[in-house]
Amino acid sequence: MTRGTILITAADLAPAALALLSDYEIVYAGKTPQVADIVALARRHNPVAIIVRYSSVTAEVMDAAPALRVISKHGSGTDTIDKVAAAERGIAVTAAVGANAAAVAEQALALMLACAKSVVALNERMHQGHWDKATHKSLELGGRTVGLVGLGAIGQRFARMCHAMNLRVIGFDPFARDLPAYITPVDLDTLWQQADVISLHCPLTPENRQLINAQTLGRCKPGVIVVNTARGGLIDEAALLAAVQSGQVKAAGLDSFAVEPMVAPHPFHGQPGFILSPHIGGVTSDAYVNMGVAAARNSLAVLQASPQPA
CATH class of the missing domain: 3.40.50.720 (NAD(P)-binding Rossmann-like Domain)
Structure with missing residues (x-):
């Protein structure tokens, strides 16, 4: 029984x-x-x-x-x-x-590095027989600013990784308390303006749906990197596509999408500047x-x- x-x-x-x-x-x-x-x-x-x-x-x-x-x-x-x-x-x-905090934070780190170092594009070029040392320059992250939206278990773990890499860490989370000294709490306007990398680690709510949109992306530094290992609904995907194509966003590393599984064909497919993974940040043994x-x-x-x- x-x-x-x-x-x-x-x-x-x-x-x-x-x-x-x-x-x-x-x-x-x-x-x-x-x-x-x-x-x-x-x-x-x-x-x-x-x-x-x-x-x-x-x-x-x-x-x-x-x-x-x-x-x-x-x-x-x-x-x-x-x-x-x-x-x-x-x-x-x-x-x-x-x-799953460790797993997702590691995925965010992998996506950030892949975007900054052009890992996927260079790998494809190497397999095609090219040697782009004379023409390629990657982005050095040390000394730059990463802005985290959401400072729960995952966000704080990722913050610790970024701090260890000598990035300045700023973050927005109205519910976070007792943050470590290396995280500087800021409002969203400050985060958009100062971050060289924006990484999302917050739950999806009716209030923050499409938090990343044409308006907020327009306030960001030209060439910002966007990473999302949280929920796809946090991003207006059409606005992000336009921002990557214009160069306002250098690259986007995405592990979650507005509709999952992603429907093929998708506007991101084949687009330079997008590093995609199928919502597997938390999928480790x-x-x-x-x-x-x-x-x-x-x-x-x-x-x-x-x-x-x-």
Whole structure:
């Protein structure tokens, strides 16, 4: 006799996480579940918890599972969960905050360096037999300013990496407290004006959707680098494309996009100045375990806090 069903919106979960959930029946939604698939599984199994890796959890999903008590994100961003609908139904929403911080910060660093050092373009030229030493100059980052939007676990970890590389670190986050001395808090206007690199590390909210747009990019230094390992909705993609094409933005390193998976053809495809990765910043073997364990523990904390309703 199990204590109920936990629905995983993916095809797998780390063994260490599954071991924590051994008292529950586990149901998987598959590799690329859609909302309709999750609704159908919720109706069939009436889960007490949903661990969210892929797809969204909508009010329709919640209504299909009367026993649902907690929606636990396998990661830090909860924008794919209808939190208003969850609150109205008394369903807890949790996130694995910080579990993938190292992985995502490293991806941000990789994208920043790839943009500054033309890693991808030079690699392609070398494979074609060219030797561009006499004509190419990369950007030296030491002594320049990196501006971080969002100073949570990921943003602060990336800040530490940048500080170690002798970059000046400024950041905007109205909720951040007790920042290390090497991060100078600034307002957004100051960040746009002073940053040589802008890196996004904040959640997506209705207030900051398309935070990077034609107006804000126009306030930035010519030749700024833009890095996004957070959420694609933070950027007006048409405005960023125009800014890269005009040279206002030197290069953009992007790990997240307005629509995912990215639909082909996409305006960024084949465009010089774009370094793209398929939202894999948090996808490492270590982060997979850390996020799974955190999501499992967050689920259990809610489920074990009070008896299951009759």
